[in-house]
Amino acid sequence: MISPIASRRWVPPSVTDIHAFRDEGLYFSLPFYGHSVQAGFPSPADDYLESYLDLNQHLVDHPAATFFVRAAGDSMRGAGIASGDLLVVDRSITPTHGRIVIAALNGELTVKRLYLSAHGAELRAENPRYAPIPLTEDLDAVIWGVVTHHVRSHP
Template structure:
């Protein structure tokens, strides 16, 4: 996989940001109050020169709402911390997993069908970025 960094676009897209939240439980009365506008690019990509997009293949992170076909915004400028979801190069291949540093360092899937990957000093592993946003379009079929 080759990583290409794109120049930030001078264009912005501002969308209405509604004051009211939408209920994911019981319905609530809708309000038509617009609080402000939000620039999604500025909001989702604070470090454009170090951010890239990857498309996910597979289901090892499904319980973290990262599914086959999801798009990931990955920031290479962030230092990975315990509990972050990261993109790592492992033995020449790339993978997305949750980084666990205690009790022992490992890359953990979010699907019980997969085993954690223990990390050691002998292992050829390199964290290439921290996942900052997951973009998943819900299916309209069904």
């Protein structure tokens, strides 16, 4: 198995970015307002500051085993993952039934949901336009890690 960081030959053109988590001690915390934010009629938020939040602590449980990759395409839209979303992937988590994983299939990266049964394993998209991918012996498949979070930017 080739590490996603050690070799770029596994990275197809559709994958825009892969980054390892580097612990450089450059952490900072931002104000965290623990009060729920109204999506309807607004409520004043003055005196709701509860603490400070460091997103590294919130998103990365195992820094040495974590990397980031940017999603491309619409195959996982049913899981709330859109093209351009940043995916946080943890290689230390065992891929189990129902988890969303990053896999290399014949040298191409993909993000899909892992399904395990007595008949074998397959990767499934969260979009009915895409067929399941059975993980057979003739397919060169490597599960790179489990997606733990996805981050979306809003213009």
